[in-house]
Amino acid sequence: MITKIQREVVVIHSFNDDGELLSDEKDTMNLLAKLPLDSLDLDAISVVTNIYRVAQGLRNKMEREVLSEFGLSWTSFSLLYDLWIWKSIETKKLAKSAGVTKATISNVTKTLERKELCYRKVDNRDRRITYVAITDKGKEVMERLYPPFHKGEVEIVSGLTVDEQKNTSKLLRTIIRENNF
Template sequence: MKIQTEVIIIHAFDDDGELLSDEKDTINLLAKLPLDSLDLDAISVVTNIYRVAQGLRNKMEREVLSEFGLSWTSFSLLYDLWIWKSVETKKLAQSAGVSKATISNITKTLERKELCYRKVDNRDRRITYVTITEKGKDVMEKVYPNFHKGEVEIASSLATDEKKDISKLLRRVIRENNF
């Protein structure tokens, strides 16, 4: 005897929230899965955040960061150091969303380029801090204006109020998920 389950689709798209073709394809596939419920709005939010993040990363690496020999993650690490001067590796890993091992590898590369240096905490040898160098600051002062132009370009189709609304909503997602 085969039990047929009914999929409850939770969907609250309004008329002006037109779906992208990729979203339609995803919904058509997922609606066939044996799930008790399917929250299409949650799928859409997460999928679109991912697509924007990947598109942003690819655009910036290709159009801005490659000129300075920086990957997205190395730029993120250098950016944090530029803002906070000296940061514990654990905090850098959390901020970049990568492992401490990845931070260690990127830091080694940035050290070879003389953009930062590592220092072990004298009181607790398990803690390592990474500090930006003057050369690292100089690189960031050259890279960031071009990076910011890319940020402005990416958000150019949004009105000021829309930018504020999106930022506010994303901050809530960040806080609620401890990202």
């Protein structure tokens, strides 16, 4: 498989077992091949583009089919999920876990507080540190919400075998670790 492309030579090739690219990938490769770059790593482009598409598709599907019923955005669900697992967490760690800024944590937390799903508390030893904790109502929401959410997770990966799911998880963990995501 050719993984690099010289600017002068436009080669469209497959990245999957079926020997086909998605039409969006073909369009992307054709456009990028015209840029003044010494070479393109088509495999890297394909992986990153497809991770992005999966992430966006997953987010949109879950917001539309599950989270909207509970009045939650993807980010608010992510925060509530972390609180459900850990009960209470420092805002800095919550931001890192959710992949958002502390400012976003502050805004989303305010919304979740208005819905009485969580509350903030200041560390008694260091007033600069703030924790967010889940309320009983927040736990109840997560206990009702998670079964349909998990059903959606299962549906999303249903086209993969168990071994493919495990391998995909392993590969994604490597990307996460290598980039400190």
